[in-house]
Amino acid sequence: MEGFERSQHLPPYVFSLTQKFKEVAQAKGIHIIDFSMGNPDQSTPMPIVESLRAAALIEQNHRYSSSGGIKPLREAICRWYQRRFNVSLDPQDNTVVTLGSKEGLAHLMLAVANENNVALIPTPHYPIHHYGFVLAGAKLIQIPLGDDQPENFAQRFCQRIIEGLEQTVKGRAFIVLNFPANPSGHCVELSFFEEIVAIAKRYQATIIHDFAYAELGFDGYQPSSILQVPGAMDVAVESYSLSKSYNMPGWRVGFLSGNATLVSALRHIKTYLDYGIFAPVEIAAVTALDQGDEFLVPIREKYQQRRDALCQMLNGLGWQVTPPRATMFLWAKIPSAYRAMGSVEFTRYLIDNSGVTVSPGIGFGETADDYVRFAFIADESKISQAGESLKAMFAKDGVTFEDLAS
Ligand SMILES: Cc1ncc(COP(=O)(O)O)c(C=O)c1O
Structure with a gap:
């Protein structure tokens, strides 16, 4: 057509x-x-399903929910970040509930980027990291993840990010990150995030970190959140998904947390696009985050x-x-x-x-x-x-x- x-x-x-x-x-x-x-x-673990069932029997939960997430879920997200990563978030300013993380990432990109922006996209990447910015009309620079040995990866990758940023106008660049990475499995330590946050600040760039595999580290490896870096919230947001950690892919629930301006931009655009998630799903998501560790x-x-x-x-x-x-x-x-x-x-x-x-x-x-x-x-x-x-x-x-x- x-x-x-x-x-x-x-x-x-x-x-x-x-x-x-x-x-x-x-x-x-x-x-x-x-x-x-x-x-x-x-x-999906049965207590989460039971929580959905109980909430679905309450008529009030059948009405339009709240775009950006019901308050109890945003509060549960803050408790989760505090417990898991010792990161303090404000449930109003620092987090927004999304219809799975893919929707949140796509609409964030649409809300904050246009043809005046350049996005640095590590490659290979999960498709929305690239096409979210294509839909927003931004220019793209692909940054190869490369096949460096793990001990050299962080340093070489940061160097490639700097080379990419050198081609952009200060204040207009986005850096997309996804560690642990789909599809390549690349992993990083907290020290990498410290370095990349410092680089982003130097170039006044914005970081969008997709943290879908936060809980799927093997052999004792525990992925770090970028928000653990002091001052990360000045420049970064992080998305998370309940799809993978709790076997909830069909439920469509995730969230985006961190920088208040970016969170607010996503929440704002979403008021035009959706009425939130079916409330019983959000109530079950509270159960997952509060009681799901086992x-x-x-x-x-x-x-x-x-x-x-x-x-x-x-x-x-x-x-x-x-x-x-x-x-x-x-x-x-x-x-x-x-x-x-x-x-x-x-x-x-x-x-x-x-x-x-x-x-x-x-x-x-x-x-x-x-x-x-x-x-x-x-x-x-x-x-x-x-x-x-x-x-x-x-x-x-x-x-x-x-x-x-x-
Ligand atoms: C890196 C990454 N981000 C985001 C998603 C989207 O997940 P969801 O929209 O179910 O939260 C996936 C799904 O495979 C993924 O691999």
């Missing part, structure tokens, strides 16, 4: 592409083993076990991968025998020839075409089925362990 310019700037969304391949393969009778979307497959441990353990099983399976076949320290994703370089196909064609080939379904790297940035992403949404028995299917596909293609490992 002609003239729908804003939507024409959006390529097909990464997951709709995989979904299409999957449907075609299923129609051919291929058994799908799905690792594609970061859509938690476990059930559920985090088994959820995290399950992802860690799946990570280990998946990495072991792939490495056992010769497909060399490095286990991430956090998130629910494995970012895997396409084996050299198949790399020339590019990630979309390889994804299609993998589904057609093994049923194993992943997300193509290119959906996470143009420079990520040599990669695919596995999500930890399949249990160990499916991982072992996937291992058998891949083994058969490699054998049929004459691709040996040594070829895969090269």
Whole structure:
């Protein structure tokens, strides 16, 4: 269709592409083993569901809720930040409830950026980090996350951010961060956030940190919040999601916290766009944040076990991968025998020839075409089925362990 310019700037969304391949393969009778979307497959803890049920029986909760979140939820968010990170927030000024974090990030970008702004986007990235700014009309500079060793990563990445900021006008730049990172699994320590906050202040830049995987650190790694840095709230906001930590992806609840001006901009634009979330969902979110800590441990353990099983399976076949320290994703370089196909064609080939379904790297940035992403949404028995299917596909293609490992 002609003239729908804003939507024409959006390529097909990464997951709709995989979904299409999957449907075609299923129609051919291929058994799908799905690792594609970061859509938690476990059930929401029962006390959270019970809290929703009780709240749904109260008629008053059926009315329009409050754009930006009911006060009890904003207060629960402040208690959560205090308990988890020793960060003090004001429930009125420093936090706003969002319809999942994706909605909050997209509308924040729309509220605060336009063609006079430049956004520095680490690549590979979760799509809305990039396309939220595309929709807002801002200019973009891609900052490669790179494949530096973890001990060099923070310093080199900060250097690349500085080089990006040098190309911008003071006061007009946004820096998007997402640590632990989807899809690449990059992780940082608090010292990185201290440095990046100092850099942002020097260039009068604004930081938007997506903290969706705050609770999914493995082997004892505990991700830090950027708001732990003294003075971070002068320049930064942080989004969080209940989707991953509490197995609540369909509930659509998250929040954005930190800098009062940015929080207020998002709250303001949202008064025009929505009437908030169904109040019983918000009441259940209070239960999750206040009483949910005990559920985090088994959820995290399950992802860690799946990570280990998946990495072991792939490495056992010769497909060399490095286990991430956090998130629910494995970012895997396409084996050299198949790399020339590019990630979309390889994804299609993998589904057609093994049923194993992943997300193509290119959906996470143009420079990520040599990669695919596995999500930890399949249990160990499916991982072992996937291992058998891949083994058969490699054998049929004459691709040996040594070829895969090269
Ligand atoms: C990094 C990141 N941010 C945000 C989201 C969106 O999550 P939600 O909108 O469910 O909170 C996701 C989902 O996969 C994600 O990986």
